[in-house]
Amino acid sequence: MLSRRIFMGAGAAVATAAVSKVAMSALPEPVIQTKPDTMPPLMPATGRPYNPVVTLNGWTLPWRMKDGVKEFHLVAEPVVREMAPGFNAHLWGYNGQSPGPTIEVVEGDRVRIFVTNKLGELTSVHWHGQRLPNGMDGVTGLTQPGIPPGKTFVYEFVARRPGTFMYHPHADEMVQMAMGMMGFWITHPKLDKGARHPLIDEVDRDFCFLLNAFDIEPGSATPKVMTMLDFNLWGWNSRIYPGIDSLHVRLNDKVRLRVGNLTMTNHPIHLHGHEFVVSGTDGGPTPKSSRWPEVTADIAVGQMRQLDFLADEEGDWAFHCHKSHHTMNAMGHGVPTMIGVDHTDVARKITRLVPDYMVMGERGMKDMTEMEMPLPDNTAPMMAGTGPFGAIGMGGMFSVLKVRREQKPGDYSDPGWFRHPPGTVAYEFTGALPEPARPAPAPAAAVEVKARKPAGGHGNHH
8 A cells, every 4th residue: 555644844954965955845755655565567657768667575666856856755664564474574664664665767867865764763875886976875974974863864866877776774784774674776778769778678577676584583573683694584575485476477578587685695596497697787787798598696695686588488487595494484493303203102192291292394394384383473384385286385585487378468467376288297107116226235345454653652642
């Protein structure tokens, strides 16, 4: 749900003397989003035309044009983010959501961003990857004073080069970023009518999302901000599968995926059924001579990767981080490995005292995807995704690319599960199986062990 609020009486401070007093005469209304749904692309009604992006489980921030300047209003504030149905997290973000809304502009646009601080401490906004005046770079204490609680600062600069960028604080950033303060920035290329950019191809579908990591204990709602490595929730745009929307495209669409990483580790992002090229980074578009087909792109901390591919294979294709523990939710890192341990006798005795006792992990963790276990309130199940053939057994950084022949151009609605043509699904074999061939064991070789005493014997050892 989009809504507008006017923050009356908020003090306004200017980040640099270069911003005119006219710019501060009236704040644009901040637009607030309270739903975690993937919103349709925002077609530009004013300014230069461009082909808008779709933010997975997110939205694009509207703007107003004032004297030829695109004006946006970001509000840094506490938010409640639904990370999956029935599981809410108390985060910090922008305009009602974490991550904040995507900002879309065109190369050459003069942009003015009002940032209102509704937190309880100083903040700032760093425009990650942008070329801009030093005083607009958003590093508290170095390039600007921090934005005090209740105040509004203004950032103004020209979007000088096309590409995919991010924004986040450079003020108490371990806390503020651990709480979810981040967002995407897209600068579309400026093109004359009918012209083509030499390095940025036109695409039919353009998706973007940020990678997230949180440490939220089962039954609680607020991240542990001092965690450095041992996170238990991995997501995309602060959503965890099965709460992450699928990506819906038409067969033979040219598709672009823009993926930014503001977590504390790298993520090898893997796409099934297709090959892509890395067509851009947060440094800009890559030279075409440097591109090669890939199915996995490792995205390091603080990096963005732009992945282009042709969706020419129908089906429901998995799309996920290839670190296997990043495709689970609410992991218990202290749980011992019980694979191969026979619980039979112990379980029989325990159930006499605890009737609801449940044996877990002796055959692996897949069975847990179908168990209905009692969990603390506000806890995400470990792996709760369900597909047409049963439990998917994946959570966290996982989604599905749905490629359909019948999907209409520009239609982002969910087409449902793929109907496989007859004879194209793996099936159980019920015939007789020959004994598997095994190599004969090699004869044991005789080994002679020779011991050599240190020179001078052992008397000098201490």
